[in-house]
Amino acid sequence: MTAYRGFGRFLGAGLLAAATLAAGGCSSIRESRGFIVDPTLTNSIAAGVDNKQSVQAALGHPSFESQFGDPTWYYVSSVNQRRPFVRPRIGTHAVLAVHFDSAGNVSSVERSGIDKVVYLTPDGDKTPTLGRERGFFEDLFGNIGAVGAPGAQGPAGP
Template sequence: MAPNALQQVPVGSSQEQVLVVLGTPSTTATLKGEVYYYITQRSKRAVAFLNPTITDQTVVAVYFNKDRRVEKVAHFGVQDGRIIDFVGETTPTAGQERNFLEHVFKGLLSNED
C-alpha cells in the first residue's frame, strides 16, 4: 500500500473509491457494518530452504456505514507485544474484531495476555 493511500480515502469516501485507491482487500467482515481489511507482512528467510519468518505485520481496517461510506479507518500493528491502533492509539476491545486481529497477529504477540 502506498504511503499516502490512506489520505486518499478520508471519512465519507465511497466504497468504490476505497477499492480504486487501495485495491481489493485481503479479507472482509461484517461487524456493525462492512469492514475491509488490508494485511501487509514483512518476512525474512534465515536459510534458503526454510520457510520465511514474519518479522512485521500491519492491518489497515476500513469501516463502512450502512450507506457504504467510510466511517472510520484504523491501522493496527503490534507494539510492546500488544495489538494497537496507530491512528487512535488504542487497543481493540473484546469481541469478534479482537479475535480476528489476534489470529492475524499470532506469533507476533507476547504470551503475557
C-alpha cells in the first residue's frame, strides 16, 4: 500500500508539471510594431517650442509624413496580442501626429488611439468599379473598327 501511495504522488506531480508546461505553451505573444512609445519623450514635444530638427532628435524619423496640406509627421505604434492558432488582435494602438507650420516649427500635437481605427472587410475577390460590365468577346473584339474610324483623332500627316 505504501508503494501505491508513493506512485500516486509521483503521478500527481507529473500531471501537475505537464499541465503547467501545457498552459505555458498557450500564453499569448505580444508583438510591437512601428514606433515604440516613450511617454517621457512624446510628452516633451510642445507647440511653439520645438521644430523639425528637435522632434527628429527626440523621436527619430516618423512612420510616415503627410503628402498634402500642412506638413505633418505621424508616429504610429501598435501592439498585437496573438494566441496560438488564433488570429492576432490589436491590443493597443496609438498615433502621434505632429503638425508643423510653414517655418518648420511645431504648431500642434495630436494623440489618438484605437477609437479612430477603421476595420474594413473586403468584398470577396471583386473590386466594385464604376462603368459598365463587358464580356469576354466584347473585350476581345471591342476595338475592331475604332482605329482609323471617321472622326477619330489620329496623327496629322502631310
